[in-house]
Amino acid sequence: MAFLDLQNVSKSFGGHSVLTNVNLSIREGEFVAIVGYSGQGKTTLISMIAGLLKPDSGTVTLDGTPITGPGPDRGLVFQNYSLLPWLTVYENIALAVEQVFPQWDAPTRQAHVDKYIAMVKLSHAKDRLPKQLSGGMRQRVSVARTLAIQPRILLLDEPLGALDALTRATLQDEIGGICQSEGKTVILITNSVDEALLLADRIIPLTIGPGATLGETVPVNLARPRNRTELNHDPEFKRLRAQVTNQLLSFNSTRQTTLTRKLILPDILPEDLDKPRVHRPPRRLSEEKSENVTIA
Amino acid sequence: MNKFKFDWLILPLVGVLIVLSVWHGVAGKKIFVTDAAGAIIEEKRIGLIPDLPNVVETWTSSLPYIKEPFAKRGEMDQGILRFTWYSLVLVAQGYAIALIIGVPLGFFLGLSPTFTKMFDPLIQVLRPVSPLAWLPLGLVLFMRAGPEAGTYAALFTIALCGMWPTVLNTAVGVRAVPQDYLNVGRVLKLSRWKMLTKILIPATLPYMFTGFRLSLGISWLAIVAAEMLTGRPGAGGFLWQEYNALIYEHIIFSILTIGLVGLILDRLMSLVEARFKATS
Numbered sequence: 001m002a003f004l005d006l007q008n009v010s011k012s013f014g015g016h017s018v019l020t021n022v023n024l025s026i027r028e029g030e031f032v033a034i035v036g037y038s039g040q041g042k043t044t045l046i047s048m049i050a051g052l053l054k055p056d057s058g059t060v061t062l063d064g065t066p067i068t069g070p071g072p073d074r075g076l077v078f079q080n081y082s083l084l085p086w087l088t089v090y091e092n093i094a095l096a097v098e099q100v101f102p103q104w105d106a107p108t109r110q111a112h113v114d115k116y117i118a119m120v121k122l123s124h125a126k127d128r129l130p131k132q133l134s135g136g137m138r139q140r141v142s143v144a145r146t147l148a149i150q151p152r153i154l155l156l157d158e159p160l161g162a163l164d165a166l167t168r169a170t171l172q173d174e175i176g177g178i179c180q181s182e183g184k185t186v187i188l189i190t191n192s193v194d195e196a197l198l199l200a201d202r203i204i205p206l207t208i209g210p211g212a213t214l215g216e217t218v219p220v221n222l223a224r225p226r227n228r229t230e231l232n233h234d235p236e237f238k239r240l241r242a243q244v245t246n247q248l249l250s251f252n253s254t255r256q257t258t259l260t261r262k263l264i265l266p267d268i269l270p271e272d273l274d275k276p277r278v279h280r281p282p283r284r285l286s287e288e289k290s291e292n293v294t295i296a
Numbered sequence: 297m298n299k300f301k302f303d304w305l306i307l308p309l310v311g312v313l314i315v316l317s318v319w320h321g322v323a324g325k326k327i328f329v330t331d332a333a334g335a336i337i338e339e340k341r342i343g344l345i346p347d348l349p350n351v352v353e354t355w356t357s358s359l360p361y362i363k364e365p366f367a368k369r370g371e372m373d374q375g376i377l378r379f380t381w382y383s384l385v386l387v388a389q390g391y392a393i394a395l396i397i398g399v400p401l402g403f404f405l406g407l408s409p410t411f412t413k414m415f416d417p418l419i420q421v422l423r424p425v426s427p428l429a430w431l432p433l434g435l436v437l438f439m440r441a442g443p444e445a446g447t448y449a450a451l452f453t454i455a456l457c458g459m460w461p462t463v464l465n466t467a468v469g470v471r472a473v474p475q476d477y478l479n480v481g482r483v484l485k486l487s488r489w490k491m492l493t494k495i496l497i498p499a500t501l502p503y504m505f506t507g508f509r510l511s512l513g514i515s516w517l518a519i520v521a522a523e524m525l526t527g528r529p530g531a532g533g534f535l536w537q538e539y540n541a542l543i544y545e546h547i548i549f550s551i552l553t554i555g556l557v558g559l560i561l562d563r564l565m566s567l568v569e570a571r572f573k574a575t576s
Contacts, residue, residue, distance in 0.1 A: 052479055070482040082476040086498040095494060099484045149484070 003028040003185055004049065004153060009058035011044055018044050020211040022058070024204070026153075026187065031179060033188040033196035034214070035244060036206030037252070042189045043079065045206070046157045049187065050076045062153065072100045075151030079158045081138040083130040083145075090126040093117065093145045100149040116148040117141075119178060136167035143175060153185040160195065169228065172198055180224065193244045197237060198226055203244055208251045215251070218244055316351055323350035349545040357545035371529055372537045376549075380557055383519050383530035386447070390454025391515045398459040398511065399504065402466025403496070412467070423460045427453050427518035431525050450522035457518040461510035469503025470496060502573045509565035516558045531557065 002025030009022040018041040026032050036042050047053040048060060051070040060067045062074065070076075083092050093113045101109060117126050120140035130138055139159055146154065159175070160168045176199050179186050190196055196203045197220055205215035220240060222231065231237045269283035324343035328336045341347065349357070358376075360367075365377035404411045405419075434449030441448050477499055481491045523532030535550035 050483065052482060070479075071485055072483065074483075076479075076483050078476060078479070080476060082480050084477060084480065084495065084498070086501075096484050099486060099490070 002026060003030075003063055004187075005059075005061045006049070007059045007061075009045075009048060009055045009060060011041070011048060011053065011056050013044075017211040018209055019213065021213050024214060026185060028185055029183055031186045031188070031199060031201045033190055033200035033203045034206055035190055035193055035196050035203055035248065036212070037208060037248070038191055040206055040209045040212045042191075042206055043157055046076070046155050046187065046189050049153075050074050050155055052076075072096075072149045073152045074155055075146035075149055075153070076155045077139075077142050077146045077157065077159045079161055081130070081135075081142045083138055083141055085130050088127050088129055089117065089122060089133070089141050092130070092141060093148050096145050096149050113148060116144040119147070120144040120174070134167075135163050136171055139163065139171060140174070143178070147178065147182065151184075153187065154179065156186065156188045156190075158189050158191065161191070168195075173228070175199070176226070193241055193248070196220075196244070197222070197240055198228060198231065203240075205244060205247050205251070215247055218247070319348075320351045323348040323353075325350060326353075347544065349548065354545040354548050357543065358549040361546075361549065372534065374529065374534075376531075376534075376553055379529060379531050379534050380553060382528070383523065383532065384557070386450055386522075386528075386530065387454060387512075387515050387519045390451045390519070391458055391512060393451060393455035394458040394511055394515065395462055395508065397455065398462035398507070399466055401459070402463045402504075402507070403470055403492075403500075405463065405467035406470025406500075407496075419460070419463065422456075423464075425457075427457045427521040428525070430456050430518075431522055435526075446526035446528060450519070450526055450528065453522045454515045454518045458511040458515035461514060462504070462507035465503045465507030465510070466500060469500035469507075472503065473499040502569075505565075505569040505572045509562065509569055512561055512565050513558065516554075516561060520554055 004024070004026040006022055006024040009019065010017070011019045022045065024032075034042060034045065044053060048055050049067070051067050051074065054068075067074075084095070087095065090113060093116060094109065097104075097109050097113050101112070104112070114123070114126075117123055120143055122137060122140055122144070125133060125137060130141070133141065139162075143159065156175070160171055163171065172195055179199070186199075188196065188199060193203075200220055203218045203220060205218070206212055207215050218240060222234065222237060222240075267284050267286050269285055269288065271283070322344040324341040324346035326339055326341055328339050331337050343350075361376040365375040367375040368378060405416065430453040431449055434452035435445060437452065438445040438448035473496060477495050478491075481495045486494065519530065520532030520535070522528075523530040524536040527533055527536065531550060531554050535547055535554075538544075538546035538550065
């Protein structure tokens with residue numbers, strides 16, 4: 001019995017089919033990465049697992065129970081951090097902890113929050129507001145907030161998409177380490193094949209819409225802990241990267257492009273830059289009385 | 297530094313001087329017609345607008361009210377700050393009523409599309425109605441309230457006119473709460489009350505304070521109208537009574553006072569508003 005199970009899930013928005021017949025089953029403790037192009041329904045898929053969206057057809061079950069709405073058993077790390085800007089780092093996490101563990105007394109909760117702030121190495125910044133933090137720090141807070149509610153499954157929706165390459169690499173290592181030590185079931189949504197290979201046990205490519213669905217699973221049997229510098233020379237890593245990349249590129253070649261709008265070019269003619277610059281209005285094609293054509 | 301002073305001190309002063317001189321130029325002047333012996337036969341006013349008091353007359357005539365701002369010589373003859381204080385107290389009460397009604401109304405409008413469809417057209421009709429039009433209705437409503445009817449009518453007018461900017465800004469603010477924040481609340485399964493106090497209200501505060509500032513401005517507009525019609529002592533009541541007493545200098549004096557107090561109130565509110573915008 002799969003831990004998380006999606007059966008023939010479809011979703012469309014305003015008559016446009018986004019996802020069709022998505023089938024996915026994930027075992028407990030597994031780290032699955034879903035890789036795909038931007039705007040092809042990755043966020044829609046994870047929102048349905050989180051319960052923020054309802055599928056048009058098909059079922060989503062967690063541990064045998066159908067998912068009907070959002071809940072703290074599925075911890076969602078949002079793409080854009082979604083920290084509440086009027087609360088400090090500590091308060092943001094404490095709000096979540098108070099809500100999910102109302103039975104705990106204040107010192108227990110406080111220790112719990114502090115533990116997760118320390119886990120993402122932000123103890124020095126716990127009384128700062130989100131606007132006083134860098135992008136990477138904000139995403140760390142977001143991860144800590146999600147982990148602190150101890151969800152049964154962790155949903156990472158392009159968590160590192162908005163970060164620069166260096167911060168991204170650091171956070172990949174941190175998230176990888178934390179997930180490994182906590183032994184959580186994780187679904188990572190990403191558009192980076194390298195990120196998926198570094199973190200996941202299994203990579204599932206998402207095909208291209210309209211009506212995208214999940215492609216063929218690629219198991220990642222690289223030894224853990226994975227080191228990004230060593231991996232770059234690992235032949236198995238290279239082979240897997242080529243395989244996933246090719247699979248993704250093959251989706252793209254089948255994509256049909258249709259032109260639905262007439263292109264209107266600006267009504268302006270090029271300037272002769274050899275002539276001295278004088279202030280004059282731009283030449284417009286529609287205003288030209290005659291055109292000189294030189295034939296060599 | 298010099299340039300700075302020039303911008304905020306010299307240029308505004310030049311503007312004020314220009315307006316004062318134009319006023320003085322078109323205003324009337326008192327002259328005495330004397331006979332050959334030098335005895336005064338009559339006094340008359342000359343000038344482009346003979347009855348408009350000039351700058352000097354306005355100043356000398358207003359001086360007693362400024363010199364003793366808290367004096368109370370009679371019901372309608374009091375120092376200017378005393379009058380202003382009466383008006384401010386009434387505005388504060390009406391404004392408080394406006395906020396107490398306006399904020400929840402704004403939240404309902406922002407949260408419920410059904411509620412919006414039901415009441416938005418009505419609000420759009422009532423919103424542009426002038427304070428002068430509401431006051432008679434207020435007087436009718438509180439006719440049986442005895443001697444305080446005028447006060448209640450004034451409060452009714454201030455609350456009703458001052459409410460709309462708060463209502464509409466709160467509604468816009470609630471609708472503008474980012475979906476991400478709401479999703480955080482949904483994932484955590486916050487109760488309705490917690491959703492309101494922890495997410496909706498903090499996220500809406502900057503909008504609400506813009507509404508509060510505009511509401512205060514309108515309340516101050518309404519108080520003058522209300523006082524003029526009910527004849528209560530206050531900045532507006534003073535203006536109307538001096539018009540009836542043919543002391544035109546005091547009309548200009550009252551207008552300036554009302555304007556200055558309005559400006560100060562607006563500045564104070566923008567300070568508060570800026571604080572709230574900065575923290576969110």
